[in-house]
Amino acid sequence: MKMTFNFGSFLSARSVVGETLHELGQKHNNVWALTADTGGALASFKKDFPDRYIDVGVAEQNCAGIAAGLALEGNIPFIAGMIPFMTMRACEQNRTAICYQDLPVRFIGTGGGLTSGGGSTHNAMEDIGIMKTLVNMTVLSIGDPNMVGDIMIESMDYPHPLYIRLAQGKKDRMLYEPGTRTYKIGEGITARDGSDATIIAHGEMVYVALEAADTLAAEGINARVIDMYSIKPLDKDLLLKAVKETDNIVVLEDHLMAGGLASTIADVFADDGIHPKNFKRLGIPQVYAGFGSGEEQRTKYGYDQTATVAAVRQMLK
């Protein structure tokens, strides 16, 4: 059934970010919220801390610069925005105004991969590649809403720039029971154990990987799923353990296959002389994708659940 909804309610679905920021704003008077006209989820922060809320209009470079200035004075600015503009339009400001000075600015970006529905102008398929090359930047891609909140809280003590990539937000599914885990930047999560192969994913694709593992289990294939949400720094120990114990590695990500998590992992393999029996990347090929939902495009470009299952099966033949 077709329902009425407007842009306001659509944006407010990113409520975990908004609620957590509000909580942080209450506890810490040096927390600021900044946005380039995408602050729908920040309504409660804006209402209660108007003197620490800045909407600069559609001006991402300026937003990054102002955040740098706030951080120079000992504040913790959170920038909420759409990934392509936050990471590409303001790329140089992120690098030079923020990372060069190693300032604790937090970037919370929505619309990871092809989930935006806006077409190639609004897709975010290069962001991890761009952000991970910035010295001092930490890059996380999170697929569980409660985990986003927990990491935001943990980030209060983190003295460096930090980028958190989210999917569209409104479709974020819970992967982990709230309160059952503690998260530490730099440590990946074994979301499901297994010994035949390992699917390594981040963000929304962790859910797809878990579904693929369920399908494989029905065929007697025991696939491990790693939520490698901390892309930089990477949990090398967890990665090497998976190679040692399963020897078959599939990397599944809603990002260009070149430049994202798969490339980060391939770097480790090349540098350390690691040769898993099988290594396969699933993600976005060298295309500017068109319109349609994230799910539809994953199928079109060959990195959905079916493709993941097929890749694992192929390795174990």
Added chain:
Amino acid sequence: MADPKEVKRLQELAFEMRKKLINLCGNYDGIVHIGGDLSMTDLLVGLYHHGMKVDPTDIHAPTRDRFLLSKGHGAVCMYIAMSLRGYFNYDEILNTYGQLDSAYGMHPCKIQLPGVECSTGSLGQGLAIAVGLAFSARQRKESHRVFCMMGDGETCEGEVWEAANTAGSYKLGNLIGIVDRNKQMMTSLDGDYMHLEPYADKWRAFNWDVVELEGHDMGQIVEALDNLPPITNEKPTVLVASTIKGKGVSFMERNVGWHAGALSHEDMEKAIADIEADFAKVRSAA
């Protein structure tokens, strides 16, 4: 009216600074952005030695005025202005400038050189950062000002106007922009390709108060700084200072080639003679 004795003291400092700049340019084995250094020398003297509340013995004092050099390629001019104020040692700047592991590089780095408020050098980025500093000061009810020195050429960057728009919209009266309006870019004159006029009106259109002044007239600089509005002003303020790129050196003034360069010993002597002759005119006018 600006105090004539104070103006004279600052003029002497500016003369000293120009000679030190030329000396460094003649001794350093590489290029120095001497054109834009000489155009903002008087302004930096006015700021560091008169207008700004700063204390070189307490560089982290929360009450200090903040200074950002958005035209980061003028770093050496700032280093020398600060050294004359007691922050740094000029001989150390002269002897290590641009060398491996020196704190004194072509563009200022706050990590390598404490006392510098912000690392800059990528043009057009300073004002937005200054806006962030101004927001923070206002929210904490601090009474200092934030000064941001820009080159007019870098105000071709869009980010400058994004930041100007924000500062005007949020009424950041504690923010003072200074534009070194030397009417030259790196490789052309204002008007050759890009036309920046009506320049002051552009700032007014973004809800800034504008003070137009002669950037080599120390009396006007002092007067502008003495008469800045209170930080509660409803608008940020920009000082648009008309200057001459290469000011004081006959073969550099208004010469597009002298955005940056190196000086032979002979030309260094000639440049210093020019600076002295130029200053003699200032002295006799006083």
